[in-house]
Amino acid sequence: MTAATEETQTTERSALGQYWAQLWRDPLGISGLILVILLLASAIFAPWIVPYDPNKILVGQKLIGPTAEHWMGTDHLGRDVFSRVIMGGRIALQVALASLTAALTVGLVLGLIAGYGPRWLDNGLLLMFDAVRAFPVIIFALALVTLLGPSLYSVIFVVAVTSIPIYARIVRTQTIAIRNNEFIMAERSMGAGNIRILGVHILPNVVGPLLILASMDVPLIITLEAGLSFLGLGVRPPTPSWGTILNDGYSFIRNSPWPVVFGGIPIIIATLGFTFLGEALRDIFDPKLRRDL
Amino acid sequence: MWLYTARRLILALVTLALAVSLLHVMIRAVPGDPAAIMLGPRATAEQREELRTRMGLDEPPWVQLGIYFSDLAQGDLGVDVKTGREVSAIVSEQMPYTLVLILTAIFWAAAIGIPLGCYSAVRRNTLIDRITGVLSVSVIAVPSFVMALYALLIFAVALDWLPATGAGEGLFNKHLILPSFAVGVSWVGYIARVVRASMLEVLGETHVRMNRAFGLPESRIVFRYALPLAILPTVTLIGVGMAYLLSAAVFAEIVFARPGIGALIVNAVGERNYPIVMGCVVVTTGLFVIATALADLINAMLDPRAREGI
Numbered sequence: 001m002t003a004a005t006e007e008t009q010t011t012e013r014s015a016l017g018q019y020w021a022q023l024w025r026d027p028l029g030i031s032g033l034i035l036v037i038l039l040l041a042s043a044i045f046a047p048w049i050v051p052y053d054p055n056k057i058l059v060g061q062k063l064i065g066p067t068a069e070h071w072m073g074t075d076h077l078g079r080d081v082f083s084r085v086i087m088g089g090r091i092a093l094q095v096a097l098a099s100l101t102a103a104l105t106v107g108l109v110l111g112l113i114a115g116y117g118p119r120w121l122d123n124g125l126l127l128m129f130d131a132v133r134a135f136p137v138i139i140f141a142l143a144l145v146t147l148l149g150p151s152l153y154s155v156i157f158v159v160a161v162t163s164i165p166i167y168a169r170i171v172r173t174q175t176i177a178i179r180n181n182e183f184i185m186a187e188r189s190m191g192a193g194n195i196r197i198l199g200v201h202i203l204p205n206v207v208g209p210l211l212i213l214a215s216m217d218v219p220l221i222i223t224l225e226a227g228l229s230f231l232g233l234g235v236r237p238p239t240p241s242w243g244t245i246l247n248d249g250y251s252f253i254r255n256s257p258w259p260v261v262f263g264g265i266p267i268i269i270a271t272l273g274f275t276f277l278g279e280a281l282r283d284i285f286d287p288k289l290r291r292d293l
Numbered sequence: 294m295w296l297y298t299a300r301r302l303i304l305a306l307v308t309l310a311l312a313v314s315l316l317h318v319m320i321r322a323v324p325g326d327p328a329a330i331m332l333g334p335r336a337t338a339e340q341r342e343e344l345r346t347r348m349g350l351d352e353p354p355w356v357q358l359g360i361y362f363s364d365l366a367q368g369d370l371g372v373d374v375k376t377g378r379e380v381s382a383i384v385s386e387q388m389p390y391t392l393v394l395i396l397t398a399i400f401w402a403a404a405i406g407i408p409l410g411c412y413s414a415v416r417r418n419t420l421i422d423r424i425t426g427v428l429s430v431s432v433i434a435v436p437s438f439v440m441a442l443y444a445l446l447i448f449a450v451a452l453d454w455l456p457a458t459g460a461g462e463g464l465f466n467k468h469l470i471l472p473s474f475a476v477g478v479s480w481v482g483y484i485a486r487v488v489r490a491s492m493l494e495v496l497g498e499t500h501v502r503m504n505r506a507f508g509l510p511e512s513r514i515v516f517r518y519a520l521p522l523a524i525l526p527t528v529t530l531i532g533v534g535m536a537y538l539l540s541a542a543v544f545a546e547i548v549f550a551r552p553g554i555g556a557l558i559v560n561a562v563g564e565r566n567y568p569i570v571m572g573c574v575v576v577t578t579g580l581f582v583i584a585t586a587l588a589d590l591i592n593a594m595l596d597p598r599a600r601e602g603i
Binding site (some may be wrong): 227 | 307309311312314315316319320347427430431432434435438439441443445446450451526535536539540544545547548556559561563565567571572573574577578581582588
């Protein structure tokens with residue numbers, strides 16, 4: 001009886017509504033969603049939000065604490081920290097978006113080739129993935145920065161290269177699992193080519209879990225970008241990034257703690273927001289992915 | 294088990310060799326002459342030519358790779374261009390600081406994380422379990438260098454309780470407290486989560502139910518029978534997490550101006566000092582590959598099911 005009523009209830013609601021209701025019941029997921037929306041909105045509307053030009057040096061106002069005019073104070077050159085924090089969010093999300101797009105595209109293609117192609121190609125690609133993953137990420141990033149020189153594009157490249165093997169491996173595993181299904185065999189017996197099987201049947205089954213994992217990687221990317229910029233090896237000054245704000249603040253930490261205090265807060269908000277939201281989404285869409293780590 | 298050990302070690306060696314080759318290829322693929330970059334813009338053509346011959350850059354690429362591997366096998370990582378010292382000597386000078394930092398961090402993180410995870414599992418869905426869960430996710434998510442900076446700000450700059458920079462005399466002293474906090478704090482979260490999950494699994498097993506049926510006290514069941522089993526995944530976690538530990542150590546060394554591999558490599562990257570960077574990369578990658586292999590081996594020793602796969 002109860003089962004029957006439940007069933008009728010679920011059919012009344014759309015799938016999307018169901019997911020929404022599930023997310024609504026998860027307080028952490030909702031707070032993550034709010035933080036992420038705040039972050040995205042502040043990045044999109046940044047030019048209209050910032051009270052000052054983030055690179056403008058205000059003469060005679062170095063390292064002042066939070067005031068009504070400068071909500072987060074000013075840095076060692078006399079630049080408004082609040083404006084720099086807001087603009088820094090753009091850089092962080094830009095890096096995340098660009099590197100994820102690149103990593104997902106390449107990872108997807110390589111994973112499909114490895115999972116669907118001939119055995120020797122699969123083995124070769126797997127070895128390559130393992131070789132890249134053998135490097136500790138930050139060390140590999142530092143080595144690549146030495147070669148390429150520090151810049152925004154190096155950061156994007158580093159993030160993409162280090163994530164490709166992870167995504168490719170997941171796609172490969174999923175592809176192999178699906179490849180031997182009966183419906184694929186049926187499709188092939190009806191004369192479908194490899195392109196059609198890969199594009200129409202395997203791809204849609206692979207993309208879902210991949211996107212969830214990618215969304216959970218956003219905090220790691222933000223961390224890596226801020227970290228490299230903090231070391232002075234990421235985004236070049238004077239471009240505002242959360243990492244460079246921290247780096248500047250760190251040099252003058254004995255003079256004023258405020259740039260470090262306010263430079264760290266957006267990183268915490270961003271990493272927590274995306275993590276909470278990512279975990280909630282994973283639990284809703286694909287509980288199987290739950291790696292209790 | 295022997296077969297597995299042999300296969301796992303060969304796999305580790307192959308990965309390491311491939312990784313080093315990849316690195317080598319990457320260096321060569323970058324436009325520009327490494328000799329010219331190392332010597333700077335003011336070097337004469339003769340100086341460049343001389344360094345090129347000394348570095349073996351005029352040999353074909355596969356010969357260069359061969360030379361590099363044979364040097365590596367003899368423990369020769371090349372010579373620092375700036376000081377003319379052996380890279381292997383410089384690296385082994387800095388290594389103990391990083392290792393001590395990592396080990397201290399993991400030790401205190403385990404000392405707090407294991408009881409916390411264990412408590413959360415036994416008192417499941419209580420307020421403390423919920424709080425531990427949220428805090429674990431949070432400390433894992435927030436980057437270690439942000440925590441390092443805040444720790445520096447609070448305990449060294451504002452309160453002046455602990456030294457802010459340097460490593461002090463000897464390896465173990467109060468200079469280690471803040472950096473090891475920064476490296477270890479996210480590991481409290483990792484370990485608590487893993488121990489909680491595996492503890493819940495173990496507590497659901499039949500032999501635990503059997504213990505209950507025999508009327509054993511709950512504390513004896515938990516500590517004597519369940520916990521030793523539930524701790525095992527932590528071993529694998531630490532092995533696989535070596536890379537995260539290293540990256541946290543890099544940042545902690547910079548923030549607290551400590552000597553170590555991280556400080557060495559970051560400064561070398563800033564100066565584009567290739568031999569030092571490559572030496573550090575090879576050593577840390579080796580360390581990481583060995584740690585992962587060891588974790589797999591320990592895991593396989595404890596759980597025969599894990600021996601399949603390779």
